[in-house]
Amino acid sequence: MLKKFFGDKAFYGRLFRLMMPIMIQNGITNFVNMLDNIMIGAVGTAQMTGVAVTNQLLFVFNLCIFGAVSGAGIFGAQFFGKNDVKGVHHTFRFKLLFCLLLTVAGICLFVFCGTPLLRLYMQGDQGVTDAAATLRHAQGYLKIMLIGLIPYTVVQCYSSTLREGAHPTLPMLAGIVAVAVNLVLNYILIFGKFGAPALGVNGAAIATVISRFAELLVVVICTHTARKRFWFMRGAYRSLYIPKKLMGQLFIKGLPLMLNETLWASGVAMVNQCYSMRGLDAIAAVNISQTFWNVFAIAYMAVGAAIGIILGQTLGANELKRAKEESYKLITVSFLIAVAVAILYSICAQFIPLAYNTQPAIRHLATQLMVITAVAMPFEALTHASYFTMRSGGKMMVTFVFDCGFMWCVTVLAAFLLSRFTTVSFLTLFAVVQAVSVVKAIFGLLLVKNGFWIKNIVAQNEKAQPTVDE
Secondary structure, eight states: OOOHOOOOHHHHHHHHHHHHHHHOOOOOOOHHHHHHHHHHHHOOHHHHHHHHHHHHEEEHHHHHHHHHHHHHHHHHHHHHTOOHHHHHHHHHHHHHHHHHHHHHHHHHHHHHHHHHHHTTTSOHHHHSSHHHHHHHHHHHHHHHHGGHHHHHHHHHHHHHHHHHHOHHHHHHHHHHHHHHHHHHHHHHHHHHOOOOOOOOHHHHHHHHHHHHHHHHHHHHHHHOTTTTTTTTTTTTOOOOOOOHHHHHHHHHHHHHHHHHHHHHHHHHHHEEEEEEEEHHHHHHHOOOOOOOOHHHHHHHHHHHHHHHHHHHHHHHOHHHHHHHHHHHHHHHHHHHHHHHHHHHHHHTTTTGGGGGOOHHHHHHHHHHHHHHHHHHHHHHHHHHHHHHHHHHTTTTHHHHHIIIIIIIIIIIIHHHHHHOOOOOOHHHHHHHHHHHHHHHHHHHHHHHHHHHHOOOOOTTTTTOSEEEEO
């Protein structure tokens, strides 16, 4: 029994070599986002809520790009597993071209429909928060943030390819540079230090955009100058050719994943919109809780990203039995890490909201939300690990139903009905939404145990060619 759920030293060494750079990068990013959130919160509740509402829309875009690169990344990880460099080039080109098209479409949507989308979060009883001021801050923040969408997209295409090839260190270093730039500029531009004007929310947006260009420069320059280390990227731009057959496979496997991530993120945004029916104070409290949840959850989230890479490479090497054995061990690690993090998170919940310059009622509500999410965290970890396990084998339609299907048919539906047709308190509404994660976790484990996901999806492609494109 122990051997089934726990691996040896070499197994954990491989796991931690992959997850630690991802965890460090995401940890630094989310930690700086947390500091940004506190800085903006120090300016005022309306400013903090305006940024939180805007980030709900940008979250949907970010997950759309993540889904697009991840769909192609399933092939990329397996191409690395069989040492097929041309396959890696083809998937990278597909990511870049397709994601840039998505970015242009996203910018157009936000330019023409941004304000109506922001207004969706300002329909309930606003409590102590000024709705007009919140909308004004949200609009200004969104306009500036649009400039940073293209560099963000290109970085995601590079970073995903590097991670699939077991080179997560460069994205981590680039992320560190980005967050350092972001943190320093936030302090200067939000509060008007060192002779700069105090720009508040707009200053935070400008700092973020500049940091994204800095991250882009680091990733691109280092990838193409360290030719020996990143040998698999040599020749990637010698043409934009993608085999017709592979492109069809990328669309068939990748489009459901992109739609899944987009619809899942839209579901999260819709749930938060349901919360806003109980007032903008609820959104302010959720923003505090979610900001710190992002910091604490990075450990088991990084395990999930590593699961996709490890199992993808194992399947690509056609070691199917080994993939199933590893899946149990990886899910166990994710669960145990989440339990430890949840305990720490619930303890810190008593003190964290005190860092915000907002009303005592909002701080108290945020503490209550954090305790509830701590209870749900281990179940969220099981769901996350199960999702990446199934995705590693290219079973997109099943993961689509499991992830966004459950989100819309269960989570969103429950939030919508409770917020519109009952008078339950916001705290009860939030607790019910979090409780459904238990059902989803059990469902995910049953699907993983079934083993339907164990498949080598690149076996039918041309014989591996380890040389670089000529």
